[in-house]
Amino acid sequence: xxxxxxxxxxxxxxxxxxxxxxxxxxxxxxxxxxxxxxxxxxxxxxxxxxxxxxxxxxxxxxxxxxxxxxxxxxxxxxxxxxxxxxxxxxxxx
Numbered sequence: 001x002x003x004x005x006x007x008x009x010x011x012x013x014x015x016x017x018x019x020x021x022x023x024x025x026x027x028x029x030x031x032x033x034x035x036x037x038x039x040x041x042x043x044x045x046x047x048x049x050x051x052x053x054x055x056x057x058x059x060x061x062x063x064x065x066x067x068x069x070x071x072x073x074x075x076x077x078x079x080x081x082x083x084x085x086x087x088x089x090x091x092x093x
């Protein structure tokens with residue numbers, strides 16, 4: 001990929017905790033980054049800035065297109081605009 005091509009939106013999945021010992025929440029982080037290491041670093045920095053005490057990241061990959069449902073559509077658009085978008089949800093038991 002050359003510098004003139006747009007980078008795809010990267011999605012990172014995992015779990016986060018607001019405080020140690022709290023119930024885990026599922027998380028999807030969407031952003032545009034030059035490489036996976038930068039993406040993980042920016043995701044962890046953003047999660048910490050949002051008040052999460054712990055994060056366990058499971059998977060990283062590039063998205064193949066815009067999602068079909070909210071709140072992921074808005075998160076995807078935010079990532080295209082340079083934001084680090086964080087979507088949390090109840091982790092299934």
